[in-house]
Amino acid sequence: MRTAKFWVIIMIISLLGGCSQGPFPNRKTVSYVEGELAKLAPVQINSDLSGLSDGDVEALKQLLQASHLIDSLFLLQVDPENPGLRAELVDAGYQKHLELFDIMFGRWNRLVNDEPFLDHHEKPLGAGFYPTDMSKKEFETYIQNHPDQEEAFTSEFTLIRRDSSGLKAVPYHVAFPKVRRIADHLKNAANATDDPSLSRFLNLRADAFLTDDYYESDMAWMDLSGDLEIVISPYEVYEDALFNYKAAYEAFLCRVDHEESQKLKNVAQYLNDMERHLPIPEKHKNYDRGSSSPIKVVQELYAAGDTKAGIQTTAFNLPNDERVRKAKGSKKVMLKNIARAKFDKCWIPIVNTILAEEPLQNVSFEAYFNHVLMHEMSHGIGPGLITLGNGKETSVAKELKELYSTIEECKADVLGIYNVKYMLDMGVFPPDLQNSMYASYLGGMFRSIRFGIDEAHGGGVAIQFNFFMEKGAFFVNENGKLDLNAEKLYPAIVKLAEKVLMIEATGDYKAARDFIKEYRVMTPVMQGYIDELQDVPVDIRPSFDLAEILGMAENK
DSSP, X not given: OOOHHHHHHHHHHHHTTOOOSSSOTTOOOHHHHHHHHTTEEEEEEOOOOTTOOHHHHHHHHHHHHHHHHHHHHHHXXXXXXXXXXXXXXXXXXXXXXHHHHHHHTSSEETTTTTEESSSSOOOOTTTTTSOTTOOHHHHHHHHHHOGGGHHHHHOTTEEEEEETTEEEEEEHXXXXXXXXXXXXXXXXXXXXXXXXXXXXXXXXXHHHXXXXXXXXXXXXHTTOOSXXXXXEEEOOOTTOTTTSOOOOEEEEEEEEOHHHHHHHHHHHTTHHHXXXXXXXXXXXXXXXXXXXXXXXXXXXXXXXXXXXXXXXXXXXXXXXXXXXXXXXXXXXXXXXXXXHHXXXXXXXXXXXXXXXXXXXXXXXXXXXXXXXXXHHHHHTSSOSEEEOTXXXXXXXXXXXXXXXXXXXHHHHHHHHHHHHHHHHHTTSSOTTHHHHHHHHHHHHHHHHHTTOTTSHHHHHHHHHHHHHHHTTSEEEOTTSOEEEOHHHHHHHHHHHHHHHXXXXXXXXXXXXXXXXXXXXXXXXXXXXXXXXXXXXXXXXXXXXXXXXXXTOOOXX
């Protein structure tokens, strides 16, 4: 006969998440999950729709429904098993695990190098884009043997699947039937809005979801001129850690801050000057990415898909299509309410913990925000489409493969601070930024490094930090705090910028691999500061009230 004591013990084990019965017997404990959730500071994102036209409000209702579908598509891209896993979590009543699952879009903890928290199943490098048993060598060998299929296999908009005849490429619009419902919502939104530029974009983007040809709608997106800034598409390739080929679905619903955007508009006029100022030979400079480079400051109303998974996006630079960049440049969109929330909840506690007294006194939100701006601007300059020594016309992304994201994020970051100084020298930014730009640059590094150095942004920052420590531009003072030597830092910035730009200009995969191996290292110094920051939130966990404001039920 089982005693009351026995059942008490069973209940305690169950509450701790260590019970071997039921689904996910190897799941992490509830205390582990609560600890991971605590790394993300809760933030309420309030939607101010006052002054928007009735048509734009009605369009937002349709766009919110489309965004919910984007969440479901990205969930499948991460892992085709995800819907089933989520249903099991719901049925089992594992509320905390479900909360972490929804944040991470799956069973892998994006804050800890994709550590599994429901079982011991490691995340495939290719996520759900490729067969889990497919190796890089098999993929590359298949293309070598079937050169006529290379374009389809390396396309951003195909899944690679295996059947009885071997590997095959399946277009997104075939693999994901829900795109038809997304297209319907976009058409409805296009009909509702009274903004002609938004209506044109949404109609073209609806068609693109049904064909996977996003060129015309990307061109139209560059011309948005109203109160809403809408992104809804497969764009970023970070989720594909195998090759960085496959684009993940995401959505941003934003309201344009016209006053703040006007303040930054002047920076876009210097795009070609920034290109001319790059520390590389003239033959590698790229003046064909378009002279137009719109900058918009927005307030985020809602986010979905790839951009909402784990770490939140502060700004983005799109589109990624080099044909569009050549014709019209790229658009830089700054999510100011998200940036402010990160600065207050994560950034300030970090710098208060690790920075020496002098740089700490000089940090500022404006310096932080302007570096984010110039980071995004810098994605749009430098090599894009390149010609190799053998005459092959290609792109940096195709040549650097899975290394591209880390090298490109490193490039954008170091060119970001390089171009902040250039804008200061040109008199575009106010002189008082001079004292705070380097301090704020150093102060922000550990926010990214804490994401993990195997992640593209964190890895790119680790490269910079270790490079500048090696040059003596960053150092640890007698009190164990981080300090900087401004006289050594700028020459080191130039040297690092030249290094990563030339790796991209030559499409040198081996040089990229060797460089990353040398500098993307978790050193004792870095680890020591990360340990000091254990109780500081890594990022924010936004809650959106847009559905409530629109009088709609939030999708779960």
